[in-house]
Amino acid sequence: MMKTNWLLGAALSATALTFVASPVAAATKFEFWYGLSGDLSERVQEMCSRFNASQADYEIVCVSQENYENNLQNTIAAFRANKQPTVTQISDGGVVDLMLSGAFVPVRELMEKNGYQIDWSNYFSGISSYFSTSKGELLAMPFNSSTAMFYYNTDALKAVGFEGAPQTWEQVETIARDLKAAGYDCPIAFDPTGTWQWFEQFSAIHNQPIASNGNGYGGLDAVVEFNKGKFVDQLGWFKKMTDEGLMVHKSKAAGETANDAFTAGKCQMSSSSVADHGSFAKQAKEGVHWDVTVLPVWEGTERHNSLVGGAALWTLKGKTEEEYKGAAAFYNFIALPAEAQHWSTITGYIPVTNSGFEAMKAAGFYDAAPYKGRELAIQSLTATPPGEYTRGIRLGNFGAVRQEVAKAMQSVIFDGTDPQKALDDAAARSNEILRKFEQTYKGQQLP
Amino acid sequence: MERRAVYRNKVLPWLLIGPQLLLVLVFFYWPTSQALYWAFTLEQPWGGGNLWAGLDNFLYIFRDDRYWGTVLRSGFYALAATGLSMLVALTLASFVDRALKGTKLFQSVFIWPYAIAAPAAGVAFRFIFSPEAGLVGAVNDIWPGIWDPATNGMHALAMVIVCHAWLGIGYNFVFFLAALQMIPRSINEAGAMDGARPFRRMFDLQLPLIAPTAFFLLIMNIISSFTDSFGLIDTMTEGGPIGQTEVMVYKIYVDGFKGLDYSGAAAQSIVLMLLVIGLTFVQFKWVERRVHYN
Numbered sequence: 001m002m003k004t005n006w007l008l009g010a011a012l013s014a015t016a017l018t019f020v021a022s023p024v025a026a027a028t029k030f031e032f033w034y035g036l037s038g039d040l041s042e043r044v045q046e047m048c049s050r051f052n053a054s055q056a057d058y059e060i061v062c063v064s065q066e067n068y069e070n071n072l073q074n075t076i077a078a079f080r081a082n083k084q085p086t087v088t089q090i091s092d093g094g095v096v097d098l099m100l101s102g103a104f105v106p107v108r109e110l111m112e113k114n115g116y117q118i119d120w121s122n123y124f125s126g127i128s129s130y131f132s133t134s135k136g137e138l139l140a141m142p143f144n145s146s147t148a149m150f151y152y153n154t155d156a157l158k159a160v161g162f163e164g165a166p167q168t169w170e171q172v173e174t175i176a177r178d179l180k181a182a183g184y185d186c187p188i189a190f191d192p193t194g195t196w197q198w199f200e201q202f203s204a205i206h207n208q209p210i211a212s213n214g215n216g217y218g219g220l221d222a223v224v225e226f227n228k229g230k231f232v233d234q235l236g237w238f239k240k241m242t243d244e245g246l247m248v249h250k251s252k253a254a255g256e257t258a259n260d261a262f263t264a265g266k267c268q269m270s271s272s273s274v275a276d277h278g279s280f281a282k283q284a285k286e287g288v289h290w291d292v293t294v295l296p297v298w299e300g301t302e303r304h305n306s307l308v309g310g311a312a313l314w315t316l317k318g319k320t321e322e323e324y325k326g327a328a329a330f331y332n333f334i335a336l337p338a339e340a341q342h343w344s345t346i347t348g349y350i351p352v353t354n355s356g357f358e359a360m361k362a363a364g365f366y367d368a369a370p371y372k373g374r375e376l377a378i379q380s381l382t383a384t385p386p387g388e389y390t391r392g393i394r395l396g397n398f399g400a401v402r403q404e405v406a407k408a409m410q411s412v413i414f415d416g417t418d419p420q421k422a423l424d425d426a427a428a429r430s431n432e433i434l435r436k437f438e439q440t441y442k443g444q445q446l447p
Numbered sequence: 448m449e450r451r452a453v454y455r456n457k458v459l460p461w462l463l464i465g466p467q468l469l470l471v472l473v474f475f476y477w478p479t480s481q482a483l484y485w486a487f488t489l490e491q492p493w494g495g496g497n498l499w500a501g502l503d504n505f506l507y508i509f510r511d512d513r514y515w516g517t518v519l520r521s522g523f524y525a526l527a528a529t530g531l532s533m534l535v536a537l538t539l540a541s542f543v544d545r546a547l548k549g550t551k552l553f554q555s556v557f558i559w560p561y562a563i564a565a566p567a568a569g570v571a572f573r574f575i576f577s578p579e580a581g582l583v584g585a586v587n588d589i590w591p592g593i594w595d596p597a598t599n600g601m602h603a604l605a606m607v608i609v610c611h612a613w614l615g616i617g618y619n620f621v622f623f624l625a626a627l628q629m630i631p632r633s634i635n636e637a638g639a640m641d642g643a644r645p646f647r648r649m650f651d652l653q654l655p656l657i658a659p660t661a662f663f664l665l666i667m668n669i670i671s672s673f674t675d676s677f678g679l680i681d682t683m684t685e686g687g688p689i690g691q692t693e694v695m696v697y698k699i700y701v702d703g704f705k706g707l708d709y710s711g712a713a714a715q716s717i718v719l720m721l722l723v724i725g726l727t728f729v730q731f732k733w734v735e736r737r738v739h740y741n
Contacts, residue, residue, distance in 0.1 A: 073704045080494050097707055101493030253684065254597035255579035400706035410689040414598040429513075436507070436708065440489040442498060 027059040030323040031085035032330070033078075035071035035311065036144075037064055039279050043346050051333050058326030060087075068093065068311060069399070075316070079103060084316045086323045087330065089143065091311035092130060092392070093399040096216075098314060099139065100396070100441045105315040105324065107141045107331065114328035118335060122353040126305055126381045130392035131312045133447040134217060140312035141331045142352040144343075146275040147306045147377050148197035150296060154289045156184060156268040165293035169237070172269065172296050176246035179268055189258035189267035190238065190247040192409040195402050197271040198238070199231060199409070200307055201295055204390045205383075206230050207304045211434075216394035220438040220446065224401065224430045227423035230298075235419040239412050249413065263288065271295065273309055274377035277348030281370045292373040294380040304390045306380045310349060341365075350377045394446065396437030401430040479720065485713035492707045504714035513690070514698070514715070521673060521694040524608060528676075529668040531612035533661070536619030541649060544627040554624070561617030565675065569682030572610040596684070600691025603684045607692055610679055611672060619664050626660035627653060666730050670723055695719050 034044055041064045048062040065071035068091040078084040090098055098104055111118050120128070120138055124145070131140040152166065160178035162171075176187035190198075203210050208229035213222035241247040250258040250267060261267040263280055265288040277292060284290060297303050315327050333339060335353075341360055344351045351357045357378055360366065366375040384390070395401055408426035411417040454460045486504055488497035508514045539557050543550050560568075578584045578595045586594050596603040630653060638648045654661075677696050680686065686693045686701055693701065696719060703712025 069705060072707075076492050076707075094707075097492050101491060101495055103493045103495065249598065251597065253688065255577045255584075397707050400702075400708065403701070403706065407689050414688055432507075433706070433708070436489070436711070439500075440491055440498060440710075 027056060028322040028326050029059045029061055030087070030319070030326045032060050032062045032087040032089075032313075033065055033071055033075055033085040034062065034089040035065050035068035035091065036089075037066045039282065040275070040347055043343070047334070047339070047343065050339070051330055054333065055329065058329055060326065060330055072399075079316060079318075082318065084318060086319045086327050087313050087315055089311045090140070090314050092307075092309065093402065095131065095140075096394055096396045096398065096437075096446070099447055100444050103317050104139065105317055106137070106139045107313075107315060108138055110315055110324060110328050111331065114325055116328055116332045118332075119353075122355055124308075124352060124354065124357075124378075124381060126386050126391070127308045127352055129386050130308050139447065140314045141334075143313045143334065144275065144310040144347070144349040145308050145352050146273045146310040146349055147308060147380050148201040148271055148295055149274045149277075149292045149377060149380070150294065151262060151270050151272060151280070151290055151292050153262075153265065153268040154291050165291065166269075166296055167293070168299045169296045170299050173241070173246070176241065176269070180244075180246055184268055186248040186250070186261060186267035187269060188241070188247040189250040189261045189270040190242065190413075191251040191258045192238075192249065192413045193251065193406040194258070194271070195405045195409065196309060197273070197295070198234075199226070199405055200393065202234055203229070203231055204307045205295055205297055205304055205380075206301055207387065207389055209389045210393055211395055214388040215392065216396075217391070217446070220396060220434075220441065220444070222395060222434060224395075224427050224434070226405065227420065227427040232419050232423055235409060235412055235423065238409070239416070239419065242413050262290070273348070274350060274374060275310065275348040277374055278346065278370075279348070292376060294376050294383075303383045305383045305386060307390065307392060308381060344374075345371070348374060348377075350374060350381075395434060396441070397433050400433045404429050404433070482713040482716050485710050486717045488710065490709040490713070492709055500710065504710045505718070508711060508714055508718070517693050517695055517698045520604070520691075521696075524604070524611075524676065524694050525669045525672040527608045528611040528615070528672045529665065531608065532615040532668060533619050533664060535612070536616045537623050537661075539616070540620055540623035540627055541653070543624055545645075557620045558617040560614055561621075563614065565614060565678030566682045568610060568614055569679045572606070572613075573683045576606045596688075598688050600688050603687040603692045607676070607679055607683055607687075610683065611676060614679075615668060615671065619668070622660050622664055623657065626657035630656050662730070666727060669726060673719065673723055695722075 032048065034041075036044055044062055044064070048060050052059050063085070065074050068089070071089060072091075072094040075084060075088045075090070108118075108120065123138070123142055127142050127145045128136070128138050131142065132138050150166070156179060157163075157166075157175060160175060160182055162175050162178070166172045166175055172188070179187040192198075200210065202208075203226065206229075208231060209215065209225045211222040211224045211226075213219050216222040238247060242249065248261075248267065250256055250261045250270075256264075256266075258267070258270050259272055259276060259280070260283075262270040262272075263283045264285050274292070280290065294303075295306065313331065315324065319327075334343070337356060337359060340351055340353065340356050343349060344356070344360065345365070351360060357375075361375065365371055366373075386392075404426040405423075408417075408422040411422045412419050484497070487500060487502075489500045489504075490497055539553075543553055543557070575581045576583045576594075576596060578587055578597055583594060594602060596606050634652055634656075635648060638652050643651070673694070674696055676694055677700065680692055680694065680697045681700075684692045686697055695715065699712045699715045699719065702708045702715065706712075
């Protein structure tokens with residue numbers, strides 16, 4: 001009796017062991033933190049689901065951090081606690097800190113090691129120059145790229161007799177005056193903290209240096225130069241326009257953001273990212289007809305290429321080989337032509353590769369609403385090949401520098417400070433920030 | 448009479464204060480030691496290296512007149528918010544103390560604001576004070592542009608101070624009411640019989656007798672205005688137009704997390720900590736002497 005029980009027990013455990021010995025392979029989970037919210041965040045979540053559904057080896061977990069700043073802060077905090085995600089979306093402001101910290105795995109190395117063939121030269125030079133080493137090797141995977149555009153209300157412009165899209169700031173001023181005279185309260189919605197579109201993009205298009213050493217690419221000893229060029233006059237012009245009521249302050253603090261005021265038809269012109277092209281189409285109030293064009297230049301100026309905005313995907317160090325395989329598979333997935341095209345359809349972000357753009361153009365994607373106008377973003381980015389001051393900005397702690405410029409702009413618009421003085425102060429403080437950054441990374445070179 | 452608890456069991460007292468000690472160690476001493484380390488070195492945001500900087504970080508912030516502006520602003524904020532809050536709470540407490548009709552109801556209602564989390568109150572007040580859409584913004588219809596916290600730093604600061612004071616009223620009210628009710632009725636009645644009007648009684652009789660409570664509330668309010676103002680400022684003004692509602696604790700956040708200047712922010716937080724410790728020390732040493740305990 002006992003012997004039978006013992007034999008039975010042994011047989012059962014042996015069977016059980018065989019099950020344990022060959023476990024069903026579970027999908028490797030890895031995390032992706034991104035800084036988009038609202039509509040765009042949902043598009044990312046959909047993309048993550050598609051990736052998970054397309055294969056069974058890896059499972060990506062995508063977490064929104066609301067905005068780029070939060071994502072940078074949270075990723076840094078997680079990294080220091082050794083709980084970092086495998087993939088994180090870092091935008092232009094956070095790039096230099098990350099580059100010098102060595103806390104990432106270069107994307108080329110990652111893809112080559114995992115056997116994926118990517119044509120790195122296919123990416124738009126403006127985009128890759130922002131996220132590459134000085135020798136042109138991409139460090140991060142381009143994902144959502146955009147540039148600043150000028151949005152205008154077609155009905156309002158027609159009402160004052162202007163046909164087509166404004167191309168120069170002089171035209172914008174004339175239109176604004178006519179609109180004001182015709183009774184429009186808010187010709188242009190203006191947020192002085194919008195340094196990206198009103199300061200950085202302006203400087204690039206007019207080929208104005210933001211900092212020496214080719215906007216910082218040449219070394220950590222760069223000094224800022226935005227207080228010496230055309231931006232001083234531009235800031236003075238913003239002040240003049242605001243005083244005359246042609247540009248109206250719209251921001252979260254004032255009760256309504258510039259974008260909301262534009263889509264509600266309250267303001268007739270504004271500047272924002274091309275990424276908002278899709279959201280505007282959804283949010284525009286009934287009866288608001290609008291269109292988009294490249295940012296204006298001053299008459300007689302040669303237009304240069306604008307700076308790329310948005311962010312790229314960085315792979316962080318300290319994760320397992322399996323997770324890196326998953327990240328590589330994910331990058332490969334988003335680089336698939338069909339997937340990349342889908343991303344550029346459902347959001348306003350532009351295709352990041354030459355071939356992607358050509359394919360969409362050939363397919364007639366940009367011929368009709370609601371996508372017509374987005375090709376102007378590519379036009380803006382490729383107006384000239386990236387030059388010394390238009391390939392990007394590579395300054396340490398650039399977020400802090402941006403804050404100084406934003407404070408200077410606010411000080412001029414709200415308090416009436418002299419633009420030159422405000423920008424000189426901002427430049428002095430920005431240089432201190434840069435020197436402190438240089439000291440923190442003493443002896444290190446930009447990659 | 449000195450009050451002391453003597454435990455025969457040697458281990459028991461340690462077990463009893465253990466949890467609290469643990470909290471203080473983990474949430475105060477550990478971060479503070481980290482901050483001290485960062486304040487004397489140059490810390491890289493992503494970790495991976497420190498460069499010894501000695502007193503450079505401190506000299507850097509002391510040389511900065513924007514930093515001193517922040518210090519002055521924090522001081523003004525502390526005094527204004529504390530004064531406003533305690534004044535209103537004292538007034539309400541003295542009215543409630545008179546046991547008029549509806550006292551019981553008011554007693555509970557006046558405490559409610561304290562239960563509201565600062566960010567929630569911040570969002571609500573931001574709407575109320577909004578220049579375009581808010582209730583207070585209605586004055587802009589009569590005198591256009593008179594109330595504009597979005598561009599006027601003084602308006603924004605006033606808005607935040609009022610909201611902070613409002614939140615603290617409940618807390619101060621509870622203590623003031625308790626203190627007032629501890630005063631024997633006979634003292635008030637004697638004063639009334641001598642012909643003293645309510646205001647006289649308040650100033651000559653009640654205030655001196657609630658002085659210990661008032662002193663305690665003064666410390667708590669000032670410390671709270673230095674450290675608890677963060678939630679309000681972040682939701683209401685984010686440092687305000689042109690950084691004019693940046694108090695010391697908010698500047699630490701902006702410099703450290705947004706500006707990625709960990710060392711500078713650490714130096715600032717050490718200074719803030721010393722300031723709060725110093726304030727508490729000063730108040731215990733000096734003000735205590737003037738306080739009459741019954």
